[in-house]
Amino acid sequence: MAGTTGVAESLAIGQVAERTGLSIDTLRWYERQGLIPLVERTATGQRRYPPSVVRFIALVQALRRTGMPVADVRAFVQLGGGQLRHHTERLALLERQERLIEEQVRQLAVDREVVRDKIAVYRELVAAGLDCEDQPPEDADWRTSRGS
């Protein structure tokens, strides 16, 4: 087993890609961009990701998925030059993001309602037999229809 050399539970980049769903290229790109720490390397220069970094990547993914731009994630990560300080600022950034997430939850609920309503409309139309090509209501073109 090659994995058990070095720092116990550390993973190779391919394994991290598999577990996180990020591509190998993206992991390296994130590192170059400063979203992920410069991880340790093996003697031959291969990256080894300790559990703490894998966990950190999960946070980065949560931030990215919830719409935080790469530049902002970088700012978050690099606060205090990558050291464990400036907790207050990081806290503020996370709390801001939490608020943005709440907003997304609300928006998503609205959008889901819009889609559901439209689904209901189409279900009725289909149920009423107004499907397919038969009996096409040429004048009821959706481009200009002003019915409900």
Place this chain on the structure above:
Amino acid sequence: MAGTTGVAESLAIGQVAERTGLSIDTLRWYERQGLIPLVERTATGQRRYPPSVVRFIALVQALRRTGMPVADVRAFVQLGGGQLRHHTERLALLERQERLIEEQVRQLAVDREVVRDKIAVYRELVAAGLDCEDQPPEDADWRTSRGS
């Protein structure tokens, strides 16, 4: 009032932009891309958006915001050549999108939890007085820390 000429409640592009939050350029671009019908024009060539189209734009926005690519929205819109037919197919597309939205709701909940947990961690650190520059734990660099 100029707006009351022509088709009753129709809006000019600027008003639609204001109401929807889309930019004027985006509205025109959506039209060229086939996400929005080719609306009526005034005698001088200006677009006039009837309420039905404004409502349709809201649906397009819901689809876009929930991650449907422009190409897919176009496919949805153009099913049946822009006529009121092919309801079954449109229904299927909308139901698929609804499922994707449910998935996003779940993912968002997970991500919110991740962020909240991290917030709790930082709150504890700050409460414990490990703020700012004072007493920097140089060895506890986050890049290599393996503590919980």
Place this chain on the structure above:
DNA sequence: GGTTGCGCTGGAGTGCACTCCAGCTCCTAG
């Protein structure tokens, strides 16, 4: 001892969704 697999670097390329602009036409108000 070749070839297969994983990983490395630096830099170029891609896809998507807008966004901006020049140069024009109307219309209204002063």
Place this chain on the structure above:
DNA sequence: CTAGGAGCTGGAGTGCACTCCAGCGCAACC
């Protein structure tokens, strides 16, 4: 009658976030 504001077209440009190489180094297996 002119100045400002809204809108028009076609096409070029932008920003973001990856994604894809070419060309290389190791290590293991057959």
